[in-house]
Amino acid sequence: MLLASLPLLGLPLAGAATTEAPTQEPGSSGEPPPGLALFRWQWHEVEAPYLVALWILVASLAKIVFHLSRKVTSLVPESCLLILLGLVLGGIVLAVAKKAEYQLEPGTFFLFLLPPIVLDSGYFMPSRLFFDNLGAILTYAVVGTLWNAFTTGAALWGLQQAGLVAPRVQASLLDFLLFGSLISAVDPVAVLAVFEEVHVNDTLFIIVFGESLLNDAVTVVLYKVCNSFVEMGSANVQAADYLKGVASLFVVSLGGAAVGLVFAFLLALTTRFTKRVRIIEPLLVFLLAYAAYLTAEMASLSAILAVTMCGLGCKKYVEANISHKSRTAVKYTMKTLASCAETVIFMLLGISAVDSSKWAWDSGLVLGTLFFILFFRALGVVLQTWVLNQFRLVPLDKIDQVVMSYGGLRGAVAFALVILLDRTKVPAKDYFVATTIVVVFFTVIVQGLTIKPLVKWLKVKRSEHHKPTLNQELHEHTFDHILAAVEDVVGHHGYHYWRDRWEQFDKKYLSQLLMRRSAYRIRDQIWDVYYRLNIRDAISFVDQGGHVLSSTGLTLPSMPSRNSVAETSVTNLLRESGSGACLDLQVIDTVRSGRDREDAAMHHLLCGGLYKPRRRYKASCSRHFISEDAQERQDKEIFQQNMKRRLESFKSTKHNICFNKSKPRPRKTGRKKKDGLANTEATNGKPLRDLGFQDTAAVILTVESEEEEESDSSETEKEDDEGIIFVARATSEVLQEGKVSGE
Amino acid sequence: MGSRGSHAARIPDGDSIRRETGFSQASLLRLYHRFRALDRNEKGYLSRVDLQQIGALAVNPLGERIIDSFFPDGNLRVDFPGFVRVLAHFRPVDDDDSGMRDPKQPEPLNSRMNKLRFVFQLYDLDRDGKISRHEMLQVLRLMVGVQVTEEQLESITDRTVQEADEDGDGAVSFLEFTKSLEKMDIEQKMSIRILK
Numbered sequence: 001m002l003l004a005s006l007p008l009l010g011l012p013l014a015g016a017a018t019t020e021a022p023t024q025e026p027g028s029s030g031e032p033p034p035g036l037a038l039f040r041w042q043w044h045e046v047e048a049p050y051l052v053a054l055w056i057l058v059a060s061l062a063k064i065v066f067h068l069s070r071k072v073t074s075l076v077p078e079s080c081l082l083i084l085l086g087l088v089l090g091g092i093v094l095a096v097a098k099k100a101e102y103q104l105e106p107g108t109f110f111l112f113l114l115p116p117i118v119l120d121s122g123y124f125m126p127s128r129l130f131f132d133n134l135g136a137i138l139t140y141a142v143v144g145t146l147w148n149a150f151t152t153g154a155a156l157w158g159l160q161q162a163g164l165v166a167p168r169v170q171a172s173l174l175d176f177l178l179f180g181s182l183i184s185a186v187d188p189v190a191v192l193a194v195f196e197e198v199h200v201n202d203t204l205f206i207i208v209f210g211e212s213l214l215n216d217a218v219t220v221v222l223y224k225v226c227n228s229f230v231e232m233g234s235a236n237v238q239a240a241d242y243l244k245g246v247a248s249l250f251v252v253s254l255g256g257a258a259v260g261l262v263f264a265f266l267l268a269l270t271t272r273f274t275k276r277v278r279i280i281e282p283l284l285v286f287l288l289a290y291a292a293y294l295t296a297e298m299a300s301l302s303a304i305l306a307v308t309m310c311g312l313g314c315k316k317y318v319e320a321n322i323s324h325k326s327r328t329a330v331k332y333t334m335k336t337l338a339s340c341a342e343t344v345i346f347m348l349l350g351i352s353a354v355d356s357s358k359w360a361w362d363s364g365l366v367l368g369t370l371f372f373i374l375f376f377r378a379l380g381v382v383l384q385t386w387v388l389n390q391f392r393l394v395p396l397d398k399i400d401q402v403v404m405s406y407g408g409l410r411g412a413v414a415f416a417l418v419i420l421l422d423r424t425k426v427p428a429k430d431y432f433v434a435t436t437i438v439v440v441f442f443t444v445i446v447q448g449l450t451i452k453p454l455v456k457w458l459k460v461k462r463s464e465h466h467k468p469t470l471n472q473e474l475h476e477h478t479f480d481h482i483l484a485a486v487e488d489v490v491g492h493h494g495y496h497y498w499r500d501r502w503e504q505f506d507k508k509y510l511s512q513l514l515m516r517r518s519a520y521r522i523r524d525q526i527w528d529v530y531y532r533l534n535i536r537d538a539i540s541f542v543d544q545g546g547h548v549l550s551s552t553g554l555t556l557p558s559m560p561s562r563n564s565v566a567e568t569s570v571t572n573l574l575r576e577s578g579s580g581a582c583l584d585l586q587v588i589d590t591v592r593s594g595r596d597r598e599d600a601a602m603h604h605l606l607c608g609g610l611y612k613p614r615r616r617y618k619a620s621c622s623r624h625f626i627s628e629d630a631q632e633r634q635d636k637e638i639f640q641q642n643m644k645r646r647l648e649s650f651k652s653t654k655h656n657i658c659f660n661k662s663k664p665r666p667r668k669t670g671r672k673k674k675d676g677l678a679n680t681e682a683t684n685g686k687p688l689r690d691l692g693f694q695d696t697a698a699v700i701l702t703v704e705s706e707e708e709e710e711s712d713s714s715e716t717e718k719e720d721d722e723g724i725i726f727v728a729r730a731t732s733e734v735l736q737e738g739k740v741s742g743e
Numbered sequence: 744m745g746s747r748g749s750h751a752a753r754i755p756d757g758d759s760i761r762r763e764t765g766f767s768q769a770s771l772l773r774l775y776h777r778f779r780a781l782d783r784n785e786k787g788y789l790s791r792v793d794l795q796q797i798g799a800l801a802v803n804p805l806g807e808r809i810i811d812s813f814f815p816d817g818n819l820r821v822d823f824p825g826f827v828r829v830l831a832h833f834r835p836v837d838d839d840d841s842g843m844r845d846p847k848q849p850e851p852l853n854s855r856m857n858k859l860r861f862v863f864q865l866y867d868l869d870r871d872g873k874i875s876r877h878e879m880l881q882v883l884r885l886m887v888g889v890q891v892t893e894e895q896l897e898s899i900t901d902r903t904v905q906e907a908d909e910d911g912d913g914a915v916s917f918l919e920f921t922k923s924l925e926k927m928d929i930e931q932k933m934s935i936r937i938l939k
Contacts, residue, residue, distance in 0.1 A: 469906050469923070470899065470902055470903045470906055471903055471906050471907050471923045471924070472923070472924065472926070472927060474882075474883070474886070474903060475862070475923075475924055475927070476927065476932070477886060478805065478862065478865075478882070478886065479862070479929075479932045479933055480932075481803055481804055481805045481886070482805055482809060482862065482865070482933070483833070483932065483933065483935065484799070484803055485799075485800055485803045485805055485806055485809040486809065486830065486833050486935060487935055488797050488799040488800055488803070489794065489797060489800070489809070489830070490774065490777060490830060490935060491777045491780070602898070602899055602902055609887040609888050609890065609891040609895075610886055610887055610888070611804050611886055611887070611888060633888075634802075634888065635802040637888060637889055638801075638802050638803065638804050638806075639801050639802050641804075641885070642800075642801050642802075642803075642804075642806055642807055643801070645807050646795065646807065
């Protein structure tokens, strides 16, 4: 959207626009020139960057302090704490400086604070999940936002007509619609911040979060349209303008997405050629994504959509092209920037609220708005879900709907938009500002605080309150795993003609264009080395008869064996398992006798040790914890064990297997990240051909590259995986040789 | 119904499979497409390798056992009816099934008993009708991360078997198994909603 050029940060720079001359002019009044000054206080030169750095530092320190107390952070989401901190700081500044400085300026917000968050979300969004639920997301984003905007605006107008809003609030229907449009948008920053605390299932999370991202286009269009209508004066609005408004919705959203995709393409293409200049790879990612944002902003298209599409589109190719270190660098930098931006936003929100010169209070308006947004959101969600469930494969149940309507938080975007209103055109701006502040605070604080207990209460209500026996715990996990496995067999997401077509197209044209060809060759070299290293081990492994779990002689990289853990106390286990531990609070509370204590210890052990089934994973869009390690570790362990077993069964049935000579070309493994990370399909392995074997062992261990992966495995595991493949290949080669030599 | 009829004709023995498993036409078609997609070389049957290529199964602790469950009695191939028969266990339970069922007909594959039996067979590898302590230990080993030591695993196994074992034979029979899970909502936990 077009922004008026607003001063950055609104700092009182005006007075210090010119830097002081470092030395005094030689006085013509006859003063003797002062001696060389050893030390000068040059605040004004560094003021702007220093303050920026200081704010970010304060925010980070605050975060550290919050996390010192586990209890607080488990109850109160960080966003609340930050807003409250902002309030306190704002109060201090107000008291000291007698005027409020440091507001959340829309310019800073839209240009610097919002892009990192959106980029981070877009880049780490699980694309498969996103596109599966695209219908639902679009419905909620477009229809839902329009519904919210119009109903809220109309209801508020009705409230005014009914006299509940004081007449000093001079606003017409159009003004209320404008206000409705900016207050009705669900905010991605707030949603992400709060949903991190609440473990909802993936589908729900992606729907709410996707909605919050995609409704930007609608909000932008509505806001602009209503704003220009207001400026034109409601009498001058003609029918053609309404049509233009509707058309601009399509233009803005599709245009924004197109811009994003163009930049995604550029990004993927350029990373293909950065082999010799690895160091600039992270920079490229950030710059091109930011350029996408700015370009869309410049063309007054939806910038959030642009960045989201850029992140979604480029991820697969970029991840394949850039080096491992760059990947890590990109991941960490993105998370850091996004986390930092989010922190600053919430703090500034708190600070901005303190400045009472900017807002004016009207109880009717405020209370009415609060009530209406909650009510109409709930109503809208229920209606749309009812419609959507007719078409969806997996329907959204009541709890999902409750979480969706309750989780529609408003945040900084609404605030920035309301500040941008022109007071001359919209005389009621101050009242709107106050209302927006209250709404944002209410949703972030109250809804943020209560959503977790609410979810827990709703879920707990369904299950029974009895102390689960060891059996039940174990079997429950078993069931979850079985269900996940069968879902994978069935192809849980159904047979999608278009997705298959898209993947074919991608394989044939896009991947070849955008992915680095040399990646294959590099992998081959690693393979070669591993092969040579491991063949000795492979032979001995085969000779040993392959003890599944106690083979300490097997030097597979970083494979922990059960016996190698000297001692594990229960507390260690609990700490490792982190927040995913089960809620067996009753077990802890009722520990009395020795047997009970032992029981409880066993429960903890089991709980902490059991592999978590797929459902319970936190969405990887978490900004506060890059805790994919636990999941990766689990996946790695399970994968290695499974591979070992397959090897076992292969060996045991080697006499029964008919060696198919016409095997499909052995594909190298690479496993996709949750969000559809590409992997290269090797067309062959050159060293393999030299050895002249194509047999089932290779195929057993290759993983279908096109299959959807729920796991979060990273590229680092590929080397481990290949280690196992080598074991297997070497094994089968040995076996073949054995067969040939007439065993 | 005309076009639907032609679809059913494409699936060999479509009608008899439907009767046996209770799947709807749409679900059956979906499963058939899936079967064909998994069947790499269009052999007309699935082998272990085809199922192992489903990547997500490689990171599922019970993945191998699930794959094995598709190949009962040491078969190396599973055809479409066999494929569907296993998946029928996961069909959601219809509410009208229980009331109007003809008691002479065998229980539908997705009844609670049959679901439990399916899981039991995953545990009971040697098919002796009992989960011995050794088998329980093996399952636990599959499901638990490597940071739990052998001794701890063994003690957990002992307690688990002890809890469920009522007749004191040191193994868990099917009846004991069912009893230990009577409070659990099996119908809901072992159902895939899309397989109506």
